[in-house]
Amino acid sequence: MRTSIFDRRLARHYDELKWLYCELYRDEEAFAAFVEMLRRCWGERKKPLRDQDKKREADPDWYRRQDLLGMMLYVNAFAGNLNGVKEKLGYIQECGVNYLHLMPLLESPRGRSDGGYAVSDFRKVQPSLGVMEDLEALGDACRRRGICLCLDFVMNHTSEDHAWAKRARNGEKEYRDRYFFYDSWDLPREFEKTVPQVFPTTAPGSFTELSDGSVVMTNFYPYQWDLNYRNPAVFRDMTENLLYLANRGIDVIRLDAIPYIWKELGTSCRNLPQVHTLSRMLRMAVEVVCPSVLLLGEVVMEPAKVAPYFGTPDKPECHMLYNVTTMATTWHTLATGDVSLLKRQMEILSGLPKDFLFLNYLRCHDDVGWGLDYPWLGWTFGMDEVAHKKFLNDYFTGKWPGSPSRGELYNDDPRLGDARLCGTTASFCGVEAAKCDPFLLERAVACDLTLHAWMLSQSGIPVVYSGDEVGQLNDWSYKEDPDKREDSRYLHRGDFRWDQAALRTDGETYQGKLFQGLRRMETLRAAEPCFGAAADVWVEESGSSHVLALVRRENGRELVCLFNFAGEFVHVHMDREGSYTELMYGSRYDGLRDVELWPNGFAWLLRN
Numbered sequence: 001m002r003t004s005i006f007d008r009r010l011a012r013h014y015d016e017l018k019w020l021y022c023e024l025y026r027d028e029e030a031f032a033a034f035v036e037m038l039r040r041c042w043g044e045r046k047k048p049l050r051d052q053d054k055k056r057e058a059d060p061d062w063y064r065r066q067d068l069l070g071m072m073l074y075v076n077a078f079a080g081n082l083n084g085v086k087e088k089l090g091y092i093q094e095c096g097v098n099y100l101h102l103m104p105l106l107e108s109p110r111g112r113s114d115g116g117y118a119v120s121d122f123r124k125v126q127p128s129l130g131v132m133e134d135l136e137a138l139g140d141a142c143r144r145r146g147i148c149l150c151l152d153f154v155m156n157h158t159s160e161d162h163a164w165a166k167r168a169r170n171g172e173k174e175y176r177d178r179y180f181f182y183d184s185w186d187l188p189r190e191f192e193k194t195v196p197q198v199f200p201t202t203a204p205g206s207f208t209e210l211s212d213g214s215v216v217m218t219n220f221y222p223y224q225w226d227l228n229y230r231n232p233a234v235f236r237d238m239t240e241n242l243l244y245l246a247n248r249g250i251d252v253i254r255l256d257a258i259p260y261i262w263k264e265l266g267t268s269c270r271n272l273p274q275v276h277t278l279s280r281m282l283r284m285a286v287e288v289v290c291p292s293v294l295l296l297g298e299v300v301m302e303p304a305k306v307a308p309y310f311g312t313p314d315k316p317e318c319h320m321l322y323n324v325t326t327m328a329t330t331w332h333t334l335a336t337g338d339v340s341l342l343k344r345q346m347e348i349l350s351g352l353p354k355d356f357l358f359l360n361y362l363r364c365h366d367d368v369g370w371g372l373d374y375p376w377l378g379w380t381f382g383m384d385e386v387a388h389k390k391f392l393n394d395y396f397t398g399k400w401p402g403s404p405s406r407g408e409l410y411n412d413d414p415r416l417g418d419a420r421l422c423g424t425t426a427s428f429c430g431v432e433a434a435k436c437d438p439f440l441l442e443r444a445v446a447c448d449l450t451l452h453a454w455m456l457s458q459s460g461i462p463v464v465y466s467g468d469e470v471g472q473l474n475d476w477s478y479k480e481d482p483d484k485r486e487d488s489r490y491l492h493r494g495d496f497r498w499d500q501a502a503l504r505t506d507g508e509t510y511q512g513k514l515f516q517g518l519r520r521m522e523t524l525r526a527a528e529p530c531f532g533a534a535a536d537v538w539v540e541e542s543g544s545s546h547v548l549a550l551v552r553r554e555n556g557r558e559l560v561c562l563f564n565f566a567g568e569f570v571h572v573h574m575d576r577e578g579s580y581t582e583l584m585y586g587s588r589y590d591g592l593r594d595v596e597l598w599p600n601g602f603a604w605l606l607r608n
Helices: 005-025 028-043 047-057 075-079 082-087 089-094 132-144 163-169 186-192 232-246 273-289 303-310 324-336 340-350 374-381 385-396 425-429 438-457 476-480 488-492 510-527
Strands: 070-073 099-102 121-125 148-154 157-159 207-209 215-217 224-226 252-256 294-297 320-322 357-361 408-413 418-422 461-465 536-540 547-554 557-564 570-572 579-582 588-590 595-597 602-607
Touching: 005 028, 005 232, 005 273, 028 232, 028 273, 047 132, 070 075, 075 082, 082 089, 082 132, 099 252, 099 461, 121 132, 121 232, 132 148, 148 232, 157 163, 186 207, 186 215, 215 224, 232 252, 232 273, 252 273, 273 294, 273 303, 303 320, 324 340, 324 357, 324 385, 324 425, 324 438, 340 374, 340 536, 340 547, 374 385, 385 418, 408 488, 418 488, 425 438, 438 461, 438 510, 438 547, 438 557, 438 602, 461 510, 476 488, 547 570, 557 595, 595 602
Parallel strands: 070 099, 070 461, 099 148, 148 252, 252 294, 294 320, 320 357, 357 461
Antiparallel strands: 157 224, 207 215, 408 418, 536 547, 547 557, 557 602, 570 595, 579 588, 579 602
């Protein structure tokens, strides 16, 4: 009998998959049920998706090319519902986007959803956005246009309204075993001695007492119950939920909070070895059932420490990870005007294997947390962490004298002198504060474009936050909504301003200048081999503490990228001879011994 594609793929991974599974769960019967689940999911995969699997298997580096450009958006804010997004795909393509990340859209309770991260049903769409068939139709439409679709998979917890949680609350042991239930606070208090709090001000502690006196683990919010991955039924059913979404046409699955999924008493319950066993098995499950699908890990740590989540060349885990620290360091650099820390970070990144693929961004749906390298800053500059965080937050909320930035604090903890930050890219760059002052507005637009040029110059996949392409400002109206006003992250989650987007073709408006400038940069990046993933990348001395000099070389072509983080004219002095052409504006330079950069300006200099 002819061996199926599924059996051939399974055979490649079977021995390792069984060894890892049985080492973790010691249950061969459960392993057999897991394999049968994989076979069932493969059998449910429709022909266009199987054809895509075959095509991408033959081209394994398809997602590593520099023409991939992402955008993340909230369905309701962007176009009302899923059908609305489908109708707006023309605009998405006009933006040059071919990787579309839809923020959480699965069913979750109103007012107890944490922005959609408290899922009550992994196979239903939030009713206000449509139904699962609408999501699948959007996936089909995106695939026809060459757009990859990304969706969050909340794997650490479920909503307290999930069917499993309801049955657990009713006392069914099978479902209580899917969570962490305790009859008293004795063990929860032991856990809390070593487990850091995720939201110490808005949701202190890691456990919640229910009305019947039982205690359940809730690392994030009381309505989000942590799943117990020690239970093989949890891993099997959550993997099946992931594959169900892949079979709806989702190309990229974002593994939300993956470092948290294994709990061990006496530890931080973060980044434990069993997490990597589970993520490796997820990778193999995807390669067997739907090899065209990518796993994106949400690991909020510095790049050198997230590296284990890539796995190894022969035992890979996530295909891609977020470059969180560079995002935060970029805003630190803008506020201080000093590139020392950013330069150090790029030296670390440049030393990582080229196979490590990061998603790069300036802003996202979440806050900016100041997870900077404070030991190094303290040793190098004598910088005090608490005082510096206060400076950064004062700067980006406009309290610091002369600051053009406008934002708002999130999870402010006066006891620790710590807080995180919310706001749009344009408002952080000064567009909001500039109002009608043409001089200030020009400076703010230049700053915005330079930061996007910096994002596009990094190796990996650049992702734009919806609205940034037209300089959308903070939405202060969220304070008037009782469901949102307690969460300042809604400051940058406002409805997409289609009236502002209508100005994108008018080069006299700031919206037009940003849109057209960004599109030109994106087009240049897609065409220039030096921006490819295989390029050699390093940093050089620029002769100025305000300017970062990043060099990219590919097959003899060499591109020097300069970024001025100061709000003043700066001269760059690099010991480089030869002829250079600036890609963005066409200027020519005979050597780089004296290059003048505009305030918060940049230059992409290609050696002729």
